[in-house]
Amino acid sequence: MLTEVEKEIINFLLNTNSFITAKEIANQLLLSTKTVYRAIKHLNAILSSGDLIISKKGRGFKINYDNYLKEMLKQRSIGSYSTDNRRQSVLTRLLISAPRTLRISTLFNQYYLSKTIVNEDLKLIRDFLKSYSLKLERKDYRVKISGTEADIRHALQDLLIKQNFPDFSLATSRGLDFFLINFCLKQLDFINAELKSEITYPYNVNIMSHLYILLTRYPKLALNPPILTKLTDYDQMIIKQNQQLYSIASQVIKHVEEFLNTKLEPNEIYFLLQYLLSSRLNIMDKIEDEGFQNHLVQGVTNFYIENVVLELQIGEINQDFKNDLQNHIRPMINRLYNQINLNNVLLPEIKREYFQLFQTVVRISSKVAVKFELPPISADESGFITLYFARYLEQNRHYIRVLVVCTTGVATSQLIKTKIQAYFNNIVVVGDAPSSNVQQQIVENAPIDLIISTIPLNKTFEIPVVVVGALLNQQDKKRIEDTITHNYLNQGSEKMLSEVTNESLIRLNIEAANWRDAIIKSAEPLIQAGYATEDYVKGMVKTTEESGPYIVISKGVALPHARPELGAKKVGITVATLKKPINFGNRSNDPVKFVFALCAIDNKSHLKAMSELVNFISDQKFLAQLIQAANPSEVYTLIKEFESRYNENE
Template sequence: MNNRARDIVLLFIENDHFFTVHALTQHFSVSQRTIYNDLMDIDAFLAEYDLPSLLRQKRNGIKLQLRKSDQKKLKDLLDQEELGVYSPEERKNAALHYMLTRHEYVTIDQVSNFLKVSRNTVINDMKQWKLWLQDQSLSLTSYPYKGLKIEGTELAMRKALLTIYKNEKRERVQITSVEQSILNEFLSVEEINHLTRMVRKAEDDLQIIISDHSYFRVILHLGLAITRVKMRRTLNDEAISASVLETREYEVACIIQKEIERAFSIVFPENEVMYFASQLVSSSLQGAKQYGNTNDQWLPLQMVTRTFVEKLETVFHMSFMEDAQLFNGLMAHLRPAIYRLKNDTHIENPVLNAIKENYQYVHHQVMQTIPVIETQLDVNFNEHEASFITMYVTAAIERQKKKIRRKPVVIIVCDTGMSTSQMLATQLKNLFHIRVLGAFPARQAAEIVQQEFIDLVITTVSIEIKGTEVINVNPVLSKEDIQKLALLLEKFEGQELLVLDILQIIEPYCTVLNSLELRNKLQQYFQHDATKTRQLERRANPVLIEVLNENLIITQSDVQDRDSAVKLSGELLLKNDLIKRDYIEAMVNNVHENGTYIVIAPGIAMPHARPEYGAKEIGFSIVTLKDPIAFGHRTNDPVRIVIGFCAIDHETHLTALSELVGVLNQEEKLTAILNAESSKEIMDIFQKEEKQ
């Protein structure tokens, strides 16, 4: 019988009246299912010692039905029951958890009864509890004739509760093992399933895949928010930064708000919607190209990523700018990281110590270089957040060492996001002849194995997949991990198989005169140490005046609506053979589907689409508007200047884009552009800037 079941028995003994299940769930802040399980344990305990079972009456509830002699016997049994002894740290977590989930004041006697310790122990422990609460921006106050009460903001209380869950080693929500989940303490299985569907819907609407760790964290925060709302403990107006209102996540959270209210029969206030959105924004993504519909900060992030990567090149004397995986990975990671840092949302990197031990030099150089990001985005990186950046850089360094080899097909499964999976993937590729098909959250692994031919699943979390070999490793490979993998991969490896694969591709399309000799030649080629991945020459980055001319500028246009303005900027790119016509439609669709993030600053919109929709060259067009047009942006409307934009990769447009942004950031020059009556006037402004 657990401690809570023991407390229920003591409650029955001390109060000779009926308790409803609902009253017990409110008193202990757990779900009905948890109470029902505890009542079953109590009945089993009573039966074991030949005591009458609990009395249940349909309309009244539940109570003990014991004579005084049986009550004494039961108390003696409870005293003898081996329930374990709390350590001081466990007492702190249990006591604060108990007080944070109470509506009313709590007396010292109640806390001592809850912990099964003396009043003096509670009084002595309270000194440490108060210090801990101060670190959480909370206070523990004693009121005469009332009792103890934890005071502070609701947001601080939620953060404290979640920290306590973590300290109790119950932070991660195992949706597949509901009995062991934190959520099961305050929500039913059906309610947890509702939450799971809602977060999956958010993923679908945003077109992203959240890492397992963030996925469970979002569900936990949302579940806690719903529970607190039920307790009439809601966030105040200043709890969440208003910046979240500009995100696509907020739009999605507003849609899901109605489902929350319907499923849980509550009114889910605006501040709680913002709280839910903030958890989505701060979530790590699973794939390096997983921008989805969450790219509202794309322009400043491109600029700062470029500056950071260029600084890394000077530090490590390596060419990183052409590494799209590094650039896109940093772009996707920085957005949630910056939001977390600005909004005091802390996450830990579980492999920080391993990174510092195994990649000490790289980590030190990243810590020295990261002020480039801090200065431009006005944030301060802690070491945990910085270590995720180290993982991306380490992966990029490792990628430069790789050679063409025969590679069995594997997938990586991890729960902490793409920084971990990217670093693990590059370690694996450098050490073994493998082809990493991708990194996936644990909940999708079985589905991927069914869809693709996979030789091996390499995972950092415990999973089982029927019919496919699975090996569990550390994110930073240990010697034992490497030895295990080496033995396991031997049966998949072999240069001969690679050659046979190539021959199977070639033979349907040509006549092979001597297949044996061809096979031997291919074998020699792929075994040669000098055979390496061929690097493309680094493309020169043009400056702005090389990609902008008078034919790409229209002044004082009289278009009347947003879509027409976007199309006009695209038509200029098309007329100058910089894009295909499909690109214009993609520009318009991008605004419809992803929102108004293209309004990058007050009065300035920069519509664009992905390169694959028909970008042929780097290009910019400029359309100034005679009359301002509302694009639908909450703070940056109305728009006076529309800048059409097309790029062919992640990097070659950055110099020109940086110069353009530099001019637009100068109020005097921006005013001159808006007032210009001819395209020549605008070009003169940029040409003069280039000469300065």
């Protein structure tokens, strides 16, 4: 069984077309080089299709794609019965029967196993149950699972989903009941008919597995009905806000009662309602501003968008995308609160195809959970969010057409082409040329946006030229990135922080009555210096009122801003410190001591300055010196010093 580190290394190498060093792998995955070497050695030792990862001295590692495909085919050809399937089947039977005891022989006799293997299986099952606060109790020749009904169902739900429930081809080997699955399918059809729309994957699987668990648990507990959590005032409010869905849930539970000839606990209706609310339904997409947890939904959505934009510098994202993501975030929050997990079958492909974006979203998800006091957000959930951003980027991507030039135009250019395609997902190499034939290739492959050359070119071209080494090292990649950013992303207007602020935009020890007053007073220099109108500053306050305190981007730091069309005249950032810290309503990062008011005229020209600002405010030394500064001149000097320091380190 592969470790998470080994899976990440495989996914990373699958996304790279050329050799890459252990140090580069380690830097990308935040590992030590020793860990990378050890993992690669283990991978090559345990897989039977031959070396999965090949190495070349001085060049690094590359995946052997032929052996990778052989290994994948081998895994797929294995029958439905496996060690994992056996353990899952035993675990499913124990969970369905809990807290009743079962004979060990009843669970394992059909597999013809030694006592050692049986004990090993039970040990692994016991370890699995610990994460759900459940215990596997063994006495003599019998075993049982003990714990709360909620935890038992949670474990069963996850187990069924991981088994590709309701895959009929696997049902027999895993002890599932065809008859019950069919009944669940009919209930799903009923829900779809009532909603006049279809509940799609993976939400349909969650609802079906929940119903299947009801159908299996109640007959086993006929003499001891499950003790369910009492509904709170908040639960009653959710029912009142969602009468249509509650009515549908009531009818489905009535069908289950008729099928089982058993009266279910009334709370079962509410639990099914939660599964409906945790699904992406058309009815949920139409909820108005006062709807279900809207303030929290908007805050989480805005936080994801703001941070992805900052980290990847992808520019401002349109309202249609924001609405679409928000309609995914709403049921996701409900899933988190109710411990409803979604199985993302595309997760391995997402990690492979969108490696950097996925890693970024995972980091932001961790911050979201802390900032908004939510339960941990799983990799599966982060994978779904990654797909939203990936789709947006694909739809709005500008591909840069590149011509590669070297001395001969043969071997070296092919190597450069391979590396460029591996490192830059916004570049398309449309041709290669020897240095003697550049002009002709420009004409034949027009239009050309950028020339990447391994030698200086004597002739001056209207097209930007970046000269790199033949091996395309980290410095070369940085030169290409800078050229693209300067010429295509920021359209020549890439400005540093020191260029978009000045002493007239710096205010120290402002006295503010509340967060609105803090925004207005910190942004006032933008109006006085002609960067923005009064309407723009009013827009900053209104945006915060409507979307919540997501502008508090880190501990003690707020970044108010508004849409350019409200009155932005030129790019500027004010720097303000508050004499007395103010609460903005952000539990995780209040109180605010520093306010940086941003005036942006478009979605690009301020990105370099913003990138620097994010680096500065994450540096405690910078913030400490900012507090100690006696006047605007000292602050501006401090910005220039830190700017120089960061540029030297790049």
